Amino acid sequence: MDDGYFALPAWALALGGALFVASDALLATNRFAAALPAASVWMLATYWLAQWCIASWLPAAGVRVVKSPADMREAMVEELGKKK
Numbered sequence: 001m002d003d004g005y006f007a008l009p010a011w012a013l014a015l016g017g018a019l020f021v022a023s024d025a026l027l028a029t030n031r032f033a034a035a036l037p038a039a040s041v042w043m044l045a046t047y048w049l050a051q052w053c054i055a056s057w058l059p060a061a062g063v064r065v066v067k068s069p070a071d072m073r074e075a076m077v078e079e080l081g082k083k084k
Contacts, residue, residue, distance in 0.1 A: 016053030023047040 023046035030039040059065050066072045 010057070012053045013057045016050045016057070019046045019050035019053065023050060 023043050026036065026039060026043045026046065030036045030043070036042070066075055
C-alpha cells in the first residue's frame with residue numbers, strides 16, 4: 001500500500017548518530033586541540049545532515065506503523081469502519 005510515506009532505511013539512523021559524533025569531535029578538536037580550517041562549516045554540515053538522517057527515519061505524523069499481520073488486520077478493520 002502506497003500512502004505517500006517515505007522513510008530512509010535503518011542505516012540512515014546509524015549514519016545520523018555517527019554524524020553527530022563527527023560533529024562533536026570537530027567541535028572539541030577545534031575548541032580544545034587545534035584550530036581547524038573552515039571548522040564552523042564542517043561542524044554545521046555534519047550536525048544538520050545528522051538531524052536530517054534521524055528525522056527522515058521517523059514515521060510521518062498520522063502514519064500508522066504496523067509490525068505484525070495482526071496489527072495490519074486491525075488497522076484495515078479500523079479504516080473500513082471509518083469509511084461507512
